[in-house]
Every structure is written in C-alpha cells, then in structure tokens.
Amino acid sequence: MKLQFDKNQEYQLQAIQSVIDLFDGQPLNNSDFEFSMANTNSGSITFTEAGVGNNLALTEEELLTNLNKVQKENELREDEISPAIEKLWYNEDASVKGVLEGKSVVTEFPNYSVEMETGTGKTYVYLRSIYELNKVYGFKKFVIVVPSVAIREGVIKSLQITFDHFQEIYENQPADYKVYDSGRLTDLGNFAKSNAIQILVINIDSFTKDANVINQVRETGIKPIEYIQKSNPIVIIDEPQNMETDIRKRAIANLNPLFTLRYSATHKNLYNLVYKLDPVKAYDLGLVKQIEVDSVVARNDSSGAFISVDGFRMAKKSVTAKVSIFVNEKTGVQKKQVSAKVGDDLYKLSKNWDIYKDGYVVNEIDADNQFIEFSSGQIVYQGQAVGGLTDQVLREMVDATVENHFKKEKELQGKGIKVLSIFFIDRVANYREYDDSGNTVQGKFAEWFEESYTKWQNMPAYRGLLSFKAKDVHDGYFSQDKAGKYKDTKETRTTKADDDTFNLIMRDKERLLDEKVPLRFIFSHSALREGWDNPNVFQICTLNETKSDIKKRQEIGRGLRLCVDQTGARNLDRAINRLTVIANEAYESFSKALQKEIEEDCGVKFEGRIKNARARTSVKLKDKWMEDALFLELWEKIRAKTEYKVDYSTEELIANCVAALQAMPPIERPVIYREKNVAKFVRDAKGKLIELGGEQKGSKEKMVKDTNYEIPDFIAYIQSKTELTRDTITQIVLNSNRLGEIFNNPQLFMDSVVRIIKHEFDRIKINGIQYEKIAGQVYEMKLFESAEIEQYLENLIEVKKQAKTLYNYVAIDSLSSPERRFAEDCESRDDILFYVKLPRTFVVKTPIGPYNPDWALIKKEDGEETKIYFIAETKDPKAAKDRTLLRDSERLKIACAEKHFEVIDHVNYRVVGSVSDLKV
Template sequence: ISTELDGLNFSVEMETGTGKTYVYLRTIYELNKIYGFKKFVIVVPSIAIREGVLKNLEITFDHFQNLYSKTPVNYWVYDSKRVSNLRNFAINNNIQILVINIDSFAKDENIINRPNDKLTGKRPVEFIQATKPIVIVDEPQNMETELRKKAIENLNPLCTLRYSATHINRYNMVYSLDPVKAYDLGLVKQIEVDSIVTENDFNDAFVSLKKVYNPGKNSVAAKVKIDVNTKENVKRKVVTAKLGDDLYDLSSKREIYKDGYIINGIDVADGFIELSNGEMLFTGDTFGDITDDVMKVQIKKTVEEHFLKERIFQSKGIKVLSLFFIDRVANYRSYGSDGTPLKGKFAEWFEEAYQEVSGKAAYKGLLPFELDEMHNGYFSQDRKGRWKDTMGNSSADDDTFKLIMKNKEQLLDVREPLRFIFSHSALREGWDNPNVFQICTLNETHSELKKRQEIGRGLRLPVNMSGNRIQDATINRLTVIANESYDDFAKQLQSEIEEDCGVSFKGRIKDKRKRGMVKYRKGFELDEKFKDIWEKIKYHTSYKVDYKTSELIKKAAEAVEQMSAIKKALIKTTKTALQFDGYGIVADIKASYTTALDGTFRIPDALFYIQERTELTRSTILEILNSSGRLGDMLINPQLFLDNTVAAIKEVLYELMIDGIKYEKIGSREYEMRLFEDYEIHINDLTFDVSKQDKTIYSNLVPLDSEVEYDFARECESRDDIAFYFKLPFWFKIKTPIGDYNPDWALIKKNEKTVYFVAETKSVGQELRTSEKRKIKCGHAHFEEFDDVEYRQVATVGELD
C-alpha cells in the first residue's frame, strides 16, 4: 500500500479468462451512474483484441441495458476513413465508447494526428482531447514503449485504467486476482497436461539451437543442445559453441557427430548457425529428433481427449472444441500449381487419427457429421483466397479475426459440425472461446510461446446451449497436449506466474536470515587431543586392485546376458492434473501410455564406446560381448544397448576391484592444516550447536546431514567417555575406484584404554545404496593401513563399545 499516487494510472490485475472485459465495460456504466462520466476510450494493442472487445460490446449490450435502465450508449471502432465521427464522439450527450488500436494514433504521421480539411483544419485527435476522456487500456504491457505511453498521454485522459493479467508496471494497483486465487475460487478451468516425450532415443544426431549471442565485443557464440557422452550414459545438454567448434568434440566424441557437424557460421543478426554439412538452424530450430512421430501422437491424443469429453458432455448440451496452434499454414493446407487446395500433413494425420478413434465401439455415431465438416482452419488469405502465414498484426488479419469472433456463438451450438480448429500461432490472441477443452501446439520449431499464453485461450469457464456458465469442477478441465515433460511444463508455468504476477510460492523461498559461519575454535590445532588423533589419520593413500581377467570376462558376460530386455525408442504419454497451492504447482499423475517407434539406426563403434567408459582392452570387451549372446540386441536400440552393457560390466568390474583393493600411504603426503577454514552454511534443524568447545575443533556450529548424525553429535558431547570428536571436513577424501569417499567422524574414546575411531554413521535398518556399501568397504581397507585406528559403521556412539 502506498500513500502517494503514481500519476493518474490505476492498475487492475485479473487472470486470463476471469472476465476482464466484462469488468471494465461494467465499470463504464458504473462511472456514468455514480459520477456522470460519458466519454470513454478503450485502447487495444492488436486487431484480435479489438475484435474481441467489439464482440463483447455487442453480446453484453442488452444485459447492461437491463441493469442500467436502458442508459443510451454509442460504441464504435475508430476508422481512419471516417474521422469526422470523432466530432460526434465529442458533442453527443450519450455514453460514448470509442475502441481504438494503439497503432492508429501512436505516430505523428497517423491520420488522426494530422490537420484535416474536412474538420476545418483541426487534427481529429483534438476532438478526443477536448472531452478529457477516461482511457481504458487493455493489455497495457504491450504499450510500455516511450512512444506508446506518450501517445496515450496525448489523448488528454482524465485518468487511465489499466487491465491485464501480466502487468509490467503495476501503477497504483487497486485490485489483484492472480492465477492462484483464480484457481482457488474456481473462476477458470483446472489444467491437465498430456505430456508427450521420447525415451531412449539417442540414435540420431540431435541438434537444437537455443540462442546466438555476442559474448564479447568482437566474438560470436551459440548455445546448442546436443546429446553428450557421460561416464554413465548419453544425456541431452546445452553446450556453448564458438566458430570452428566441432560438435563431435563438444559431445565428448559421440560418433554420430563425426562428419559434418563443425560450426561454419554464426549469424547473430539473423539468429542462425550453419554446419559444415550445409544444414542451417535458426533460433528454436531442432533436427535429429522424431518431431513428426511426436506430433502424430499429439494429434491422436487430442482427438482421443475430445471424444472422451464429447461422450460425457453431449447430453448436457455442452459443445466441445479442440484448438491446434501451428506455425506453418502449409502443414495444414497447401496449394497445387493450379491453385487447387491440398491437405497438408497435419490435416492428413488428423483425419487418420479421427477415423481410428471415431471407429471405436464407444464412440460410433457420436458425431453424425462428415469428416470434412469437423475440422477447419482460420488463417489470413491472399488476393486469390489462399491461406498464408502472417504475424497476426497485418491488415490481412482483419477479416480472419472478424471471422473468428463473429462465429463465436455459432461454434458453441452442438448442431454446428466444426469442432477441431487449426489456427496460426501468431493469431492466438484471436481465440478466446469458453468451450475450448483441448489445446495442442504443433510447432516444427520449438515455440517461444509462454505457457500462460498457451493455456490462456482455453481457461474461460464453458457455457451450455442456453448460454449458462458451467460451475461443475469435473467438467471444467482444460487439457494441454504438450511435447515436453509435465514437470518442465509445470516448472515453466510456475516461473511465469512468479515473474508476471509477483506471486511468491513458499516452497521456493529460502530464508536469507538463516545463514551462519562454521568457525573453528581458536588454537584447536595445538590441542593435544586433536594432535593425537590427527597425527594418526592425516596421511593420503593410493590403492591397487587385483582381479583375474578370466573371472571378469565370465561374470561380465553373465551380467550382460541377464540384462533386462532392450526396448525400442518410445514416445511416452503422461496425463497429469496441475494442482496450485501456496508452495507451487505440482503435477498429479493420472495415466501413462507408451508407443514403440520403429526406425533404422547407424550402429556406432561399440568396442570404442565401451572401452572409453571401462578402460578395458578391446579384446576383453569383444570376448564379453560374444559370450553374452546379446549382441543382436544392438539392432533394436543401439544407444540403449551400449549404455546398459557399460553399466552391467562396470558393476562386475567395481565388485572385483573392491574385493581385491589394497591401500598404502603415499610417503609423507598428508592433508594440510591450512584447509581448516571458516565457511558459510544454511542453518537448519540438523545444524548442531556446540556447547562444550573443549571437546571438538568447532567454536559454534557443526553442519550435519541427517538425524542420525545429529543424535551422534549430541551423544559425543554429553558422554564422559568421549574425550574428543569432530566431523571430518568435506575435503578429507579417500580415493576409491567409484569416486571419492568422505567418512563422517573422528573421535577419541577413553575407558580402560584410549581408542581412536573413524566412524560412518548410518541409521539402524537403513537400506544402503550399492555405491555406499562399496565406499564403506574401501573405508575399512584404507584405515587398515593406520596403526591404532578403528573404522566402524555405526548408528550410535554406544555401538563403539
């Protein structure tokens, strides 16, 4: 709350689909009724929103006439060919509502800002200025440039009312209905995500261009997502590529990138890269994944979802609509050399899916219409009547938006056959029909469309044939068919809500006050008890392993033979309901399906791949593979076979190495005392407060990881037989074949005799991971080299007796 006004701009935040247009139209009538104001200008950022406002003025006219005693109202859209109408706006004594696009008056050269002979030399805008109107700005975040802000000020408004779901600047916020409140109050549909992603599909050269940029004054670079070899398997990662870089090297030598994947060009101005094989990728472009297969499944899932709802809702008089956003008109409709319309691949895939789903016994006869009547596209047309790609803001889009909005009521009639609508993603703001229950975005390039924009076209609560709003939560569900994981979708949606609306989800906030420094007790290094145990454990070691190659080959071959079946690459569909609460957006899984993919793959150099990850000789690897009898499985899914084989061999190899491991001290090399430095931590319930400083090296806090460690520290401090203890620092690491190992505790126990322990704390009955068991085994082997030191795995101090 502010005690000062930030100018005469007032902001109202309302989530998409909650009736923003209705609210500001009713506000006009209320301001007239209470204060007598009559001149209103609604400024819109696009043709789509303009047509939407005009449609709302038409369909709410009788409603408001009944509510406000038939108050005379004139509304109209500004037309630069009829500027003389502005004179009537100024002198007519009825409520005047002028709807105008920002681009019609933002520049000096606009007709509205130029002297006009028909208006006795006046500029048309002067008629607006003279009335000192109340200006209503719809979606003001699209009008935040200096030019546009100045243009709105030039209308000479009494005040400006700003309505949006995503304000950039929240001037004098008077009301906020954010997404979380809207979901809680049931004012919008609940959201489901049908996530469609590939699994185990690393057999082709995948490249996706995320961005191109200038890291320095005279340099260019690109962020590229590729498949990268790791120690365990292949992972999809974003890497930084510079001119001349080879994706073969950046992928840690994945053979699939060996020929033709050098970055030959990076163009920041036009946003693309060129590879040595001639391929050009623009920002957002992807190749090498199974885009077509995924989009076919997306279309089929959309049709299945549609029929499922159609079957339930038809008896309730609720029309079901499905909306497909596409980025290229040609994918839905193309034209022959003679201008004959031809079906694009999306139209063909849709009809195949429709015929398959509608033929099921449960759905036969449900929709008694011809297939061609069931789907159509809304796109701008050229002079020959052919559909074309546009950006949504050209004059060619005018008729398209009018068509969309004028057909709004007809589309809600269950007797109207059209149910599946394909529209250009650039025209998305034109679609705001309450009975959209499925939204499917089919983009061959990865869409930069925000999640809130994507779902925004279908959030409104549906209506039945009588025009009544449906309040049933079991019906009010919007299903988004997405080509990404539901987890990624939820995270991005949550991030956008936080960024756009200033909503803070509790689960993501760390309390900055709860930080503290772990400090070492002054002079602890001179403490005789510390010196006593430190002198015994401070030395580095190296290890040697001893195993028989014949035993490795036999056991590894058996392990490969017993691997689970190698499956084909899959498209996995997971249906989830998104739940909103104060802690964030959580995906609640409802169903899951998989579809196997057939394909031909280039077989990589298996011996080289396995050798890189196991350091075994090629002859040993070949003998293992031949003895396993599983080599033929490589043809099913090469990359999955290799990754599983590496994992099986490494399991056997590690077991043999650790069974035969021997440690020895490396001369006089030891851990250096200078490494004991104070450091900062996040304080939590497991941070132990030291009260007996003389028993440890710490002066205040001990950072711990588990309840069993916390109880162990408390025991150490309270028991008289523990003379000294401390948590071994994170840099006290023992080398093992499977990675470094950091034991938990060093302590001195005194009874009849003094015993020096290194302890690993694990709770009773705790199921240890295989890697943990192996590292503990290495811990035993390491400390066998140290005189008078016992290594134990325990849950309590009492177990050291």
C-alpha cells in the same frame, strides 16, 4: 446463439465495487443541463473548448485513504498495502536506468491494478466498471489500451456481445464505443464532444511514436490526440505487463489520463493493487476449468541424427545459431543446445558422435529466413526438428487430442455442449502446403489428423457420435499473403493480413459454439495464443517440433473459461469443466513450470519450498583454534594421505560382466509414452498451499516399429566410456548373447552395456583395492578455514560448548535428521571429548570418485583413561545396520574408506546411526 451473462457473480461484483470505492467522496455530478464554466472542478465532468471531459476532485491523501481501506477489505498481504499512490514514470533517454532526479519523468495521475485469473471474466469486469463509474460518479470518457491486434479484437467482440446486457442493467444509459482508426479521425472529435459514455479502444502501437498519424498536426492546427487529452479519459490498460517500456509508458502518460485501471492475470509491476483473484483462488472457487495433462513423451530416444534449430544470435560481424543436437558426454549421449557458426562441424560439436560424421558441416546460416544449410544440402528451419522420434511424438500428440475429444463428445452427448479442440502450430506449412502449380495440399499435421479422426470415428465406442467427414471438422486460421496463400505470423509484429485473421476467428466465436456447424478442430498459428479464447475449448495441443517455451499459464489460458450450452448459458458442473492439455513433456515437468509461473506472476508462495535469503549467518572458526590441544591431538591421528592400487583378474571381470548382461532387462524399441494426470493444488492442514501436485488417471505405451537406425562403432563407444580394451569388450558382448538387441535401440543398448561394465568394473576393483600411506604427505589444516562460509540458519546447529569443537555453528544437511541428532548428542554427551564436522575438501580417493567422511571425534569411556579416535559416517539407523539399503555408490565408497582407515594407525572408522554406535 447469444451468449448469456450472469450479472450477480459475487467475485466480479467485488472487483467492480473495489474500483468504485477508490473514489469514495468524489462529488456527484449535477444534471447534464446544469453546469458553469467558472465552476469546473465541482463534479466528475468538466467542459472545455474541445467538449466534455472527466474531472477528479479528491486529494491525493483522500485517494490513499480509500485505496488502503479497499486493500485491507480485500485481505491483501501486508507487503501489498500501498504506502503512497504509485505513479507511472519513464526515461526519455534509453541509457538512463531507474528513476533519476532531473532525468526521469514522474507522472501525476494515480494508477490502480486489478489481478484476475484468465477465464474469470476480466474484460466483463472492466467494461461493467465503466458503466458503474458513470452511474455512481458521472465519469464519461474511457480509453481502453491494448497491446496487440488479437486482444483488441477480443475486446471489440466483448463490447458487442455485452452491449444489450449492460443496457438492461443500466437502464439504457447512452453509450458509444469505437475502435481507433487512423483513417477516421473525426471519431476522436465526436469522442471529445459527446456527453454520453464514450469508449475508445486503441492499440498501444498506434500512438507511441511522433510519426503516428494521431500525433501529427492536421489542417485544423491541432494534433488528433489532443481530443483525447482534453477529455481527461479514464485509461483502462488490458494486459499492462506488455506496456512497461519507457516508450509505451510515455505514450500512456501522453493520453493525459484522469487515472489508469490496469487489468491482467500476470502483472509485471503492481501499481497499487486493488483486488486479487489469483489462479489458486479461481480454481478453488470453481470459476475456471480444472486442468489435466496428457503427456506424450519419447522414451529411449537417443539414436539417430537429431537436429533442432532453436534460434539465432546476431553480432556486428557474425551470426551464430542455437542448435540442439545429441552430445557424446561422459555419462552417455544427451540432448544439448550448442552454438554453431558457418564452418562448424556437428561431428565435433557433438564430441565425435558417429551419427553426425558425414554431411553435417554448417555451410550457411540465414537468420533473416531462419534456416541453416549443411554440407549435405539439407536445410533445417527454426522451429523445425529433424531426426530422433520427433514426428512420432507429434503424431501421437495429434492422436491423443482426437482421442480425448471423442471421449469428451461421448461424455457430453445430449447436454447441448459442443466440444472444441485447438492445435497451436509454429509453421503453417505443416498444416497447409502448396505444390508447384500453387494448389493447396495437406501438410503432415492435416494428414495425421484426418487419419486419426477417421480411426476414432469408426471405433465401436464412438460410432455414430460424429457423422461429419474428417475434411469438414477441421480448419486453419492463418494470415494470407497478397496471392491468398497462407503464411506464418510473426510474433513480434502484425500486418493487415494478420488483422483479417484475427477478425475472422473472433467473428466466428459464436458460430463455433453451434453444434450444427461441423468445425470442431481448430489449427491456429502460435500468435493467436494470447487474446483469443472460447468457452468450449476442452483440448489444447501445442504442436511444437521443439519443446514449447511459451508460458504454461498463457498456453492453458485459451481454454480455461467455463463452457456454455446451445442457449449460451454457462455450465457450472466441475466434472464437465475439465481442460485437457496434450503436452510434449512429462506431467512433473509441466506442473513444476506452471507452479513456478504462478509463484513468479502472482506472489502465491508454496510453503516450505522457498528459502529466506536473509536467514543466513556465517560459520566461523573459534579464536586460537590452531592451539586447541584436543583438536591437534585428533588431527595428528587422521591427517595422513594415502594412495591406492587395485589388483583384479580380466577373466573374472569378463565373467561378471557377461552374467550381469545376461540378467539385463530386454532392450526394447523406443516407445511413445502417454500419461494423464489431473492437476491438484495440495494444501497443508491449515489450508496453506504447498505445491501443485497431480493425480494419475491412466497411462499407455506405443512401440515405435518403423524406425531403422544406422549402427555406430559401438565397441569404440563403449571403450571411450569404460577404458577397457576392444578385445575385452568384444568378449563381454559376444559371450552375453545379447548383441542382436542393438538393432532395437542402438543408444539404449550401448548405454546399458556401459553402465553394467562400469558397475562390475568398480565392484571388482574395490574388492581388490589396497591403500598405502604416502610418506611425508598429509592434509593441510587450512582445509578447515575453507569451511568458513555463510549458510542458511535452517542448516545450522548453534554450538553451546565451544571447547568441544572448532566452529560457532555445526553445518549439516537440513534434510538429514541423523546428522542433526548426532551433532546434538556430541555436544551433550560427556563421553565425547571433542568432535568436528570434516570439511568437504577432506577427501579419500577411490576408483569411483572422492569420498568425504562426516565426522572426526575423540571419545573416552567412563572410568577409563584411554582415548578412542573415530571417523564416523552418519546414516539412517536402519541403513547403518543393513548396508544393502544404501545406494551402490555409497556402499562402494564406504568399502574404500574402510580400507583407507585400516592403514591409519589408532583411528576407527564406523558407519553409525547414532553416537551410541561408536564402539571399538
């Protein structure tokens, strides 16, 4: 198969033309046979003792004029228009931060950034820009700098498959491309001397250090890098966000660029942004696949000794491990990350959770080999998780991927489009292992895959769709050691073995698209996430044993390209081009993370969801507020403190709890839950982006039947959360006749019992609560001073009639329209003599936590002399009339507040929807 390219893609041509227009006015070069050594600055090439080099004749003022014109034509935001040509700078001294005069090196060459979403042909655009820059201006020397071997191999592959395409467009213009190889330094001499287009692809790490071969003086008396420097190359930087350290910026400057062109979907710093095709625009134009998320998550999964080693922290004299475990919090058992050192006991770190009681003392932490050993002899590696429902979730993710694959195969049957699925894994041993004799054996992922594939292959709906055997349709792309055994790739550095792996997967790009080739499911180490993609990847599954912290945009980028058929032609049908991401998190969590990344990476703001940090002001007390007669009068009425006591019957509590437990929903075994959502960019009436939403397409649950739990001391657990006696708890649980359900899911059973007992206990306590004033104890007036803070303007109402209140602004909840209306009415109505929003520290104690009422007021009816003193709680008008619409905790606290204010003389407590509801 030969991949086909469309030379008339409008958005790509726009990106290319934007770069060309940056140099408008650059004099065209004379014929290659007409030049003068004395007149080297007249055109776009110059001749030196080393050979042929590029030349830029425009002034900086001309370059800035061109840049601003291009930026405005491309409708960039005002803050993206460059006030000057931004230069690259770096510090030789690592201790220096920022640009300091005399300590920072500021380079002279211009830098330009092009932002293009993954999958929209970024590499094609900059390769074609090379030919176009040569055609229009005559530039000839180009260096493509890449941050990794994976990306380098992707660029080489692109150069190979586009070469004939570009030769056809540019009338067989002589061009040569090479990969820098420290063993073939003569290539650099040819790069400098040749008068044809020269493209050199080089990894940034090949020339960052003085010790690199390219920076060493050779027997010729010069450093090999000088051949590049004297050519004044146009330097194209692929994924420049990976080259922002001082040492890498210095290395780029050391190439002596004519200028740099920086291409990425996720720039860290935008040096003179020229053109922008962000992910939202790419989706809207149908240039990439639509995304749908098939979420696979565990529910009710908090029983069992879960342990996940997430990382290590090295210090001079110690090493600690970051470990996720279940922690026994006041609100119930929750999964949390803790720090552990040698000698620590997970039982104590989990706040005495029974499942970690025996054998979980940390005996050894080995950061080099990335594992922890416990006193039981158990070893857990980084990236590995044990306990909980980890394996069940991962197994379901494999099955979900295979199911989605077969659905896509059936959908595309007869269209000549091969379907590929890719699994990214953290540990090769989960896919391929070795027995004592060194023979390969299947890891759990391979076993699960073949079981799932065979199951779906034999389903009536898919029978005959794929005739290949399970063992033939999947394979792994992993590095190998000297003995030929698969091994993990380190994210931070790559070896020769890694290079070979990258070469293999890149070379197989077209073969993978051939329907006759059985291979359809690719297992790859996580290091290949960046730099490798294939247009026909329709399913991506990241099999992390812990929740993936890889960026969502990076993860989905491997499959965003529009698919191609067996002739190599792109298919533009949006219904077909749909990428399914199988994620081990809920869609809401996935979409929020993706939305946040888009905002951070691209500056695409989601209207109404981000506050303006500058739109703040201070809320201040008015002058002589402590002398305000109306305030002092009101304060004297409401300032008394109270204490409460409760009177309840244990028998009544037991009866109420038993009845509530009997009505409790059944305690089911843990389930693996799947939900499929299609990502939608939600816009307002004006077309502005609001958020990344989702449209649910389906869901299903699978009961986990093969999980057996150790039953902890559940009476002790419930007692620690409720403060009831063991005898009372025992009576409640036994009389409910629900105890047998603890074997389905111990943690869910215990937490459900705790929740019900606490609720019934709160209810019965509040029914019998009594408040009394505490002699001599009152709230202090300085509470009001603590309310003097800065607030967002949208949360404030400016006070016009200062005599009626204490502050210059009334602070409200920005989402509360009842509060806003109430404050505005208080200021405008004549019958309200004085009002104040009570400080958050003015609280009434209750058995279920402190309660802070909203307002204190003085009201006077028309024609009457009597003043009425109110404490008001504002709620939605419907909820003010029908308290069943309120949350239980709100309702119970209000009931306590009513009892508190009953003993405060001459003060009326009211729950209101508006000022009009303030009645005696």
